[in-house]
Amino acid sequence: MFRQLACSAMSAAVAMACASGSQAASAADISDGVVKIGVLTDMSSIFSDIGGKGSVVAAQMAVDDFGGKVLGVPVKVISADHQNKTDVAATVAREWFDNQQVDMVQDLLPSSVALAVSNVAKEKHRIAIASGAGTTKLSNEACSPYTIQYSYDTYALTTSLVKAMARAGDNSWYFLTVDYALGASLKNDSAAALNAAGGKVIGESKHPMHAADLSSNLLQAQASHAKVIGLANAGADTVNAIKTAREFGINAPGKQKIAGLQMFISDVHSLGLKSAQGMMLTTPFYWDRTDASRAWSQRFLAKTGRMPTFIQAGVYSSTLHYLKAVQASNTDSSDAVLAQMRKTPVNDFFATNGVIRADGLMVHDMYIAEVKSPEQSKKPWDYYTIKQTIPADEAYAPLSASHCPLASGKIVAGK
Numbered sequence: 001m002f003r004q005l006a007c008s009a010m011s012a013a014v015a016m017a018c019a020s021g022s023q024a025a026s027a028a029d030i031s032d033g034v035v036k037i038g039v040l041t042d043m044s045s046i047f048s049d050i051g052g053k054g055s056v057v058a059a060q061m062a063v064d065d066f067g068g069k070v071l072g073v074p075v076k077v078i079s080a081d082h083q084n085k086t087d088v089a090a091t092v093a094r095e096w097f098d099n100q101q102v103d104m105v106q107d108l109l110p111s112s113v114a115l116a117v118s119n120v121a122k123e124k125h126r127i128a129i130a131s132g133a134g135t136t137k138l139s140n141e142a143c144s145p146y147t148i149q150y151s152y153d154t155y156a157l158t159t160s161l162v163k164a165m166a167r168a169g170d171n172s173w174y175f176l177t178v179d180y181a182l183g184a185s186l187k188n189d190s191a192a193a194l195n196a197a198g199g200k201v202i203g204e205s206k207h208p209m210h211a212a213d214l215s216s217n218l219l220q221a222q223a224s225h226a227k228v229i230g231l232a233n234a235g236a237d238t239v240n241a242i243k244t245a246r247e248f249g250i251n252a253p254g255k256q257k258i259a260g261l262q263m264f265i266s267d268v269h270s271l272g273l274k275s276a277q278g279m280m281l282t283t284p285f286y287w288d289r290t291d292a293s294r295a296w297s298q299r300f301l302a303k304t305g306r307m308p309t310f311i312q313a314g315v316y317s318s319t320l321h322y323l324k325a326v327q328a329s330n331t332d333s334s335d336a337v338l339a340q341m342r343k344t345p346v347n348d349f350f351a352t353n354g355v356i357r358a359d360g361l362m363v364h365d366m367y368i369a370e371v372k373s374p375e376q377s378k379k380p381w382d383y384y385t386i387k388q389t390i391p392a393d394e395a396y397a398p399l400s401a402s403h404c405p406l407a408s409g410k411i412v413a414g415k
Contacts (some may be wrong), residue, residue, distance in 0.1 A: 012040045029070035029331035032101045035075045038064070039317060040092060040117065041107040041132065043081035046210045046236035048053035049266040051132045054312040055107045057193065062319035064119055070326050078102070084209065086116040093117045097124040101126075103332050104129060106321055107315055111135035111181040113302070119148040125156045127334050129322065131314040133260060134234075135185040139361035143404035146334060148341065149312030150362045153186040153286050161368060162193040164388075165228060170257055174226035175216050178233035179206045186232035186261045202226040207237070214241050215248075222250050227257065244274050264309045268371055268383045274381075277373040284366050285310035285350055291373050292349035306380040311370045312339050317350035318362075334399045354392070359404035364393040388396050 039059050041051040056079045061073045078100070082089035083403070089108075096102035097120065105121060108114040121128035122144040130138055130147060134154045138147060144349070162173075170184050173194055177183040202224045205217040210216025220239065221229045231241050240261055245251045251258040260267065263281040285308045296316070300308045308316075326332050327339035346354030351364035369384040377383065396410035399407050 011101045019106060028073070029105075029333060030071055030073045031227075031332055033073055033324075034101070035326060035332050036100065036104075036107045036405055037075065037077050037322075038093075038096045038100075038102040039079040039315070040078060040082055040089060040096075040105050040106050040113070041079070041109060042084055043079075045084050046300075047109050047234065049130075049306075050235055050264045050309045051107050051109045051268070051311050051315075052106065053308065054300075054308065055132070055315045058153070058300065058308065058312045058316040059319045061300070061303070062316045066320060066323045070323050071330065075323065082113055084110065084113070086112050090120050092133045093120045094124070097121070097126050098365065103127065104333070106319060106362055107132045107311070109133055109311060111138070112184065112329075112370070113272050114138060114147075114149075115142055115181060118142065118333045121146045125334050127322070127338060129318045130373070131318050132311045135179060135181045136189065139357075139359040140403040143359050143402075143406055145360075145406060146338065147358055148318070148338075148360050148362060150318040150385065151311055152192055152366070153361060153396070154182070154192065155189045155397045156264070156280045156284070156363075156366050157391075158186060158190040159193040159397075160388075160395060161259070161261075161280060162190050162199075162230075162388045165257075165259065165280065166194055166197035166199040170228045172202050172226045173199065173200045173228045173230050173259075174206040174221040174224040175230045175232050176214065176221060177206045178206055178211075178237055179208055181236060182262070183232045187230070190230055190232065190261055207233070209237065211237060211240070214244050217241075218244055218250060219246060222248070222256065223362065225256075228259050229256055230259045230261055232261050235264075235267070238263060240269055242275060243281075264311070265307055265381070265383060266309050269306070269381070273372060273374045273377055273383065276371045279371045279373070280368065280387075282366055282368055282390070283310055283384070284364060285313045286367060286369060286386060288315075288382065289367070289386060290349065296349050301381075313350050316350050317346065320348065321346055357399050359369040359402045359407045360398060360415050361396065361402075363392040363396045365392050366390040 069166045087356030104127040108130045111133045138149045162195040177187045252297045329336040329340040342356045354364035370386040
């Protein structure tokens with residue numbers, strides 16, 4: 001009786017965990033008496049604001065909200081800093097799978113890390129959820145039966161925004177591209193959308209990750225006289241580029257526009273509204289969009305002092321979706337859990353009727369937002385005005401266009 005009363009007062013996710021407690025742990029197929037989740041992210045470098053410790057907090061929040069246990073066994077979250085090195089990331093993932101019995105690895109930003117870890121997860125038949133990686137390779141030529149690309153991809157971030165800007169007359173672009181997988185994906189998807197809209201790519205300048213000085217790149221972009229400078233980079237590189245452009249007067253009113261092709265709320269916070277105002281961007285999540293997103297984000301703010309990025313929100317959502325799948329399939333076996341995740345829609349503050357496709361991509365609505373001016377902002381972190389909702393079937397490339405063998409049935413997902 002006491003157990004029933006306690007469970008009835010809890011959230012739906014926790015109530016599900018409570019209900020599972022009536023099952024004997026021995027009835028469940030849990031490989032080693034614990035379900036272990038590893039958050040592999042950038043803790044100390046240019047992406048630490050968009051993932052980092054916030055992703056660890058988000059994963060732990062999901063575990064706590066589920067009740068801390070699944071099928072009668074504890075759920076444990078561990079974490080590591082991959083230092084933005086693919087060899088370090090692959091080594092950590094292999095150690096986790098071989099010696100620490102990690103069942104699922106999470107976050108995996110940036111894209112180069114996700115691609116490396118996805119290969120290890122495939123070899124070890126363990127689950128990799130790339131909540132932090134955007135490259136479309138993950139659900140195309142580099143897809144894996146054991147990898148889910150959860151929060152976004154670069155096609156969804158760029159295509160609708162570029163087409164909308166091109167239709168408004170901003171139809172000649174010059175790209176500043178970070179020289180790794182994410183940059184190439186952002187630039188290529190943007191260029192394809194621009195060409196489809198009748199626009200033109202004027203040129204491109206590449207730079208290394210964590211570039212100390214982007215002055216020469218931006219001066220080349222300015223000299224191109226393109227109407228838009230597209231920033232095909234992320235994190236501190238994006239912030240650095242926008243600050244430098246502002247110093248040079250490149251993106252002053254009436255001059256060239258700056259388009260952040262992968263912008264996060266943490267970037268806007270670092271820049272300040274005076275510098276970022278008026279910028280257009282695409283996002284899968286904004287903390288102040290719904291009552292549910294506000295409620296969860298306020299809890300995250302209380303724990304971290306910052307509002308969540310869409311990667312951190314995606315880490316929470318995908319971790320909870322994973323735990324629900326373990327619960328429903330009565331096992332932590334990767335194949336069974338993945339099958340359950342694929343057949344169950346995602347409905348929470350992050351996504352409505354989200355679907356994990358055969359190619360491993362979780363498709364859901366996206367939103368075009370405009371950064372507010374300082375005068376428009378009425379409260380802390382009040383940074384975006386949502387201008388348009390892009391339905392999932394328009395936001396993402398169709399499954400029929402995927403180059404992933406899973407999409408054509410040549411490989412059976414989860415096998």
